[in-house]
Amino acid sequence: MNTAAGLVRPGRGVGHLFELRGWVTAGETPTVYIGPFAAEVAQASTGTEPPGTTGLLIRTRRPVPTGRHEVVVRGAAGDVLTSAVVEVGRFGDEEPLRLYEIDTPKDGDNPRGDVVFVRGWVLLDSRAPSLVEVLVDGGEPVRARTRLPRPDVAEHLPDFPDAAVSGFEARVPIDLPAGEDRALSVRVRVRGELSGEWTSPSREVVLSNPAAEDEDTALAARLAQRTRAALTRPRGTTDPRHVLVFTHSLAVGGGQLWLQELLNRLATRHGWRITVISQLDGDLREDCAAHGIDVHLTSPYRVHDVASYEGHIAELAQFARGTDASVALVNTLGAFPAADAAIRAGLPTAWVLHESFDLNDFAYQNWGAAGLVPPVRERWLSTLREADRLLFVADATREMFLPFSTPARCRTIRYGTPMIAYGGRVSERDRRAARRKLGISEDTTLLLNVGVLEPRKGQGLLISAMDRVRRAHPGTRLSIVGHHPSPYGLALAEFTERSGLAEWVDLVPIQRDPTPWFEAADLFVNSSDVESLPRSILEAVCCGVPVVASDVFGAREMITDGHSGWLFESNDADALTVALLRALDTPADNRRAIAAAAFEKLHGWLDPAGYAAEYADVLTELVKERG
C-alpha cells in the first residue's frame, strides 16, 4: 500500500511558533522538517483527516524566523510524501511578531539609587529594531543603545542572524533625593522599519535612593573641620607660574593625549611650571619628564565612604599646599575629589569637564547604583559650585552644567588638533599613496570610523546600516579603526562574518596613528550617542573628509546638516542609514564643497596653539584674581 500524507496549509502568515495539521496513512510514522529543522510530530485526530488516515499535529520545536519556509513530510524511507510552504511573518492587522526579554528591571524589583537601568534584547519580526526607546515615569523617553552583542540569544536562536546583536540597554536618571522612594512604571517602545511599532506592557518597580546616614553626615562635617584647621597654617610664597594638574591616568588614550599636548605647550610656549598628580601610571610619564614636568602618583580617589574620602582629600590638599603652586587645573568630571582638595587647599581651581553626562548617570556608570554615599555626593555638587572656572569643550556641555555654577565661571574652550597642518585637504598624491598602502582600490568609496569599539560609539549600528547601504552602493567599504578583543569587538566581528558583510566591512585593530586612513577616506562617520566634541571629527575636517555624525552635544556646533556635513538622530538605525545614503548620493564635487565648508567654519580654532594660549590666559587670570 502506498503511503500518502497531506498538510493543511494555514493560508495566512503564522508566528514564530506554530502548529500545523495534517494526516498520514494509518500506521505510518512520518518525520516532518520545517526548513532544515525537525519538527515535533504527534499523532492525534484533528477532524480534518480523510478516512483511513491518522491525523498529525506538527509543532515547531523552537522559533522559526520570518520568511517562507518549506515544510516537508517524509516517509519512513526518507521519501517526500508532501510539502507545503509556510510564511512566518506579521499578518495583516495584527501586532508585529516579537521575541524579547527585558532582563532588568523585572516587575516588582526594588533597585537602589537614582538611575533606572534597563537592559534586554528584542527582535521585531526577526530583525533587530531600528529604534528602542525606554519610557520611565518621571523621566524623558530615552533612546536605548542598540545592536549590543548577545551571544546567549544567538546561541539559543541560531537561525536568527540578528540575534547576536539584539541587545539593548539604557540608563534613565530620575530626580530622586536621597532617602526617598518612588514607584515607577517602565515600558520599552520598539520600532522597526518594515515591522512597525510595538510597546511592551508596563512593569512596576520601586526605586529607592538610600538616605544619608546621620553618623556619616556628622563624620563628614567633623573631618572637614579638622582638615580645614590643618590647612590654616601659613604657607610660604607661591610661584604665580606654577600650576598643579590633576589627571586620572598617564596611559596613552584619547583624552590623555589631549592633556599631554596641552601641558607640553604650556610648559614650552607659555613658560609654565607644571606638576602632574595622577591616579594611574603610564607611558606618558616619560613625555612629562622630557618636558620638565614633575609627576606625583597617588592612589585612585577613594570615594566609597566618608572617612576614606575625607582622608584622601586631606592628603591631597596638604600635598598641594606643600608645593608652591598658585593655581590648579583638574581634568574630567570624575576627578571631583581632586578639585575638592585643590579648592580646600586654597588654590584657585579650573576644572575641565569633557563629559556630557547627567550627574546621576555618570555616577551610576563610574561607581555603580548608589555608589556614592550622600555626603560624598554633596561634596561633588559643592565642588562644582565652588570651582573658580568650569571649562568645557562644547557649548552644549556648558549649558548642561550651568545650573551647578554661574555663567561667569563657565567657559567653552574648544579642542584643536595638530592635524590642522593639512589645511583642510589631502593632496591627490598622498591620498593615492595612502590607499595603496592600505590596499584600497581607487574606485572604492571609503567610509571611515575611528574610535575604540565600544557600545557608546555605536559601531554595531554602523555595521547593520552597511547591510542596507551596500545594496544601493555596492562599491562602498566601511573601515572601523579601533578593533580590539573586547566582548563587544569580538561579537561585532562575528556578526560581520555571519551577515556576509566581510566584503564591505573592515575591522582594523587600534592604531596609534590612524593618519593613513584619514588620508584615504571619502567620508567620515561618527555614530556615538554621547560625545561632547569628538576629536576624530576635527581630524577628518582637517583632512578635507566630509563628516556624517550623530546629532549629539557638540556635533551640531561643528556641522550644519546639509551644508557642512550630515547629521542624524542618534541610536536609530534608520536615521543612520538614511544619513549615509544622503552622503553617498552626493556627487564627489559637492562632497568636496561640503568638506571645505566645514573647514572654513572651524579652522579658526583648530590650531592647538590657540587653545593652549586660552588655557594659559585662564590660569593667569585665576592667579591674578586671587591676588
Place this chain on the structure above:
Amino acid sequence: MTAQLCFVSATGGSGFMAELLDVVADAVRRAGFRATTATGRYPDADGDTVFVVVPHEYFVVTPEADQPTEEQRRRTIAFCVEHPGTATFERSASLLPGLAGAVDINHDSTAELHRRGIPAEHFQLGYSPLWDAWGGNPDSAREIDVTYLGTAERRRSLLLASYADDLADLRVRLLTPPHEPMGPRRVDFLPGAAKFAHLANSRLLLNLHRERSRALEWVRVLEALCNGCVVLTEPSTDLAPLVSGTHLVLTRPESLGAAAAALAADPKRERDLRMAGYEFVRTELDPLASAKTLAELADRVLAASPGVPAGPPPATATAVAGSRPMAIDTPSWDVRFAGTRSLGAPPENPPLATRMGQQTSDARRTSGVEWLPSVVPMVFPDAERADVDVLLVRRPGEPDPDALVRDLLTGTMLPRRIFVGADGVVPRPAPRPVDLLRHELPLGRGFTRNALLDRSAAPWLLVLDGGMRASRRLLERLVAASGTVDVVHCPVADPVEGLVAALPPEERRLAELPYLGSGYLVRRSVLESFGGWTEDPLLDGLEDHVFWRRLATRDYPSALVQQVLLRRLRPDPAPRPMDLDPHRVWSLTRILAGEPVAPNG
C-alpha cells in the same frame, strides 16, 4: 414578448445596493429596454416581469414574511457584486441555485462561479449619468484634497493612521462609518447624490481592500472616476481594463499616503489622470452592451417559466423595525474595558475596587498639592494664537508630556496657555513653558482636570492625555471646525487598533461602548454646565466617556474633524476599578449620564 426588468432592493439594506440597481436600471432603459425599481417585497408582477435582486443582501435583510415565493424565484435573476474570498460571496453563491439566472460585475467571481458549475454572465459596469455630479469640467474647484470612504476595520484603520504625517498639510476627510446598516446622511456616511457631490468635490480618493480581498472595488472606483476624483489604490487584481498609471495610481499600501501627498503637489499629473480616467469610462466602459445581455437573459428566463408568478400572502402587519443593529467591531477607547461587551464574566474583585476608590478619596485629603507657574515667559510671541487653553493630565504609566507640549508649541496655531497636571508622577525639574500642577499622589484624572480648569480662564479648552502626540495642524483644524458647535474632536491613531474615537457621539452606541475618550476641544460653558468632569474614583478611566454621554444625552452639537491629528502610545494602566468590578462601574456611568435606570440596574 420582451421582459420587463424589475430591480428590487431590500428595505433596511445598505443604500449601496439600491443605488447600484438604480444605475443598472437606468442603463437598461438607455439601452432601450423596460426597467422599473422597487423596494422591499416584490411588487405584483405582470406576465412579462423578471425580477433582479442582489442576493447576498436581499435574502438576508428582507423579513421572512416578505421573501419571494418559489415561483417568483424562478423569475429572478441574481445580480452579484461580491468577490471570492469573502463571506458575502459564499452567501451569494449558495443562493444562486435557487434562482433563474445570474450576472456578476467582476471577472474573477464570474470565473469562480463557472468553476462551481453556475452559469453567470459578466456584466460590465461603466459610466452612468446618475453617478456623474461633475460634468467633466477640468477646472472645477475641489475643496477636499484627499478623501476615503470605507467601513471601519482594523487593517485599513492601521494603514490610514500611518498616512497621518504624509497628509498633515492637506485638506482631508476620512469617512469611516461603522459596519452596520446606515440610514440617513451622517458625517461619516453619504448616500446617493450626497456621495457623488462629495466625490466631485474631492481631488483624490484612497482605496483599500476589505478583509482579505485583493480585488478592485469596481463600483467605488467607477463612482470616483465618473466624478473626476483620482483614485489611488493598493495593488489589486481584476484591474483590467483600467491601466495603472494612466487612469488611476497603484502603490504599496504603506506608501499610499506619501503617494497621495506627492500627487497633490503635482497638479498637472493629477489633471492628466483625472481627464484620462473620465474619458476612459465614458468611452470604453459602456454598460449598454451588458444591459442588452441582461435583457436577453431576462427573455430566456421569461420563456422558461411563463405566466404570472404568485407572491406570498400579504403580511398581516408590517414587521416592526427592530432596533438597528450596531457594529460589533468598533474599538473601545480603553485597552481592556469595552462596555457591555466586557460584562460577560463575573466581577473579578469588587472589594478591591471599593478599596481603591476609598484610597483615592483618602489621598485627596492628604496628598501634597503644588502649583508651579511657568518660569518661562511666552515662547514664539509672534505666532498666531487661539483663545484656547490646553488641559493636559499625565497619570502614572504615561510618558513625559514634554514631547506633546513641544508639538503644540511648534504648531501652526498656538494655544494661549498650557496647563499640565502631573497626577501622582514626578516630572524632572526643568524650566518648562507650561503651568504645572503637581499632585504628590494620584488623585484622578477628572479631579486633576477640574483643578486645572479652575486656573484657566479661556473660553475653549483642549483636553489631552499624557502619551499623546499632536499634528502641527491639530489646534488650527479643530478651531476651524468649532464655529457652531460645542465640542470638536478627531480620530486618534492607536498602534493596535489603528484608529480609535473615529465616530461621532451617539447615545445608543455610547450606552453600550466607551468608544470616545480625550482629544477634544470643548467650550468652557459646556464643562461648567456639567460641573466639570466626574471625580468619582470608581470611574477612573471613564471620565471622558461620562462627558460624552452627557453631551449626547443633552444633544449638544459636536463636530468630528475627519483627519488623524493625534496619536497615542498604547496605554497599559495598572488595574482600575472598572477592571475589577465592571458591572458596578458601568451602571455608575449610566446614572451619571442621566440615563433612567432600568429595573435590572
Place this chain on the structure above:
Amino acid sequence: MTDELPGSVRAELTRLRAERVAFTEDRERLRTELRESELQIRELTRHRDRLVKQVEQLSGVTERAEQADALARDVLVARAERDSLRAELAGTRIERDRLRLRLLDAELQLSGAAPAEPPPAESGTLAAEQRAAELARELEATRATVSWRVTAPLRAVRRRTS
C-alpha cells in the same frame, strides 16, 4: 596802687577776674567743642558723600540686576523655543528618513537587488482555507506568549553560565 582802691571795687575786680577766668575757660571749652563739631561735620559730610556714591553705584547695580533678570528670562524663552524647534526638526527628520527608506526599497525592488513582494499564498479550496484559518487562529495564544516560551530556556542558559 591797688591800696588806693576802695574795698568794694577791689572785691568787684576780684569777682570780675574770676568771671574772666571762667569765661575764658568756657570760651576754650566752646572753642574745643566747636572744633570737634566742625571735625564731626566734616566727617559726616565725607560719610554722606560716600553714601551718595554708594547709592549711585547701587542703582547701577539694581539696574544691571534687572537687566540680568530680563536676560535670564529671555534665555529661558530662547532655550524653550530652541528645544521645541529641535523636537520639530527631529520629527521632520523621521518623516524624511521613512520616505527615503521606502524609496530605497522601491529602487531595490525595481533593480531586482532585493526580493520582491511574495505572491499571495496559494490556496486550496475555499472551505479548507477557511477551516485552516480558524485553526491557525488557535495559535494566537502561542504567539502572544512567545516571549516566555523562548526565554524560559534562555534563563536556563544564563543560570548555567553566570
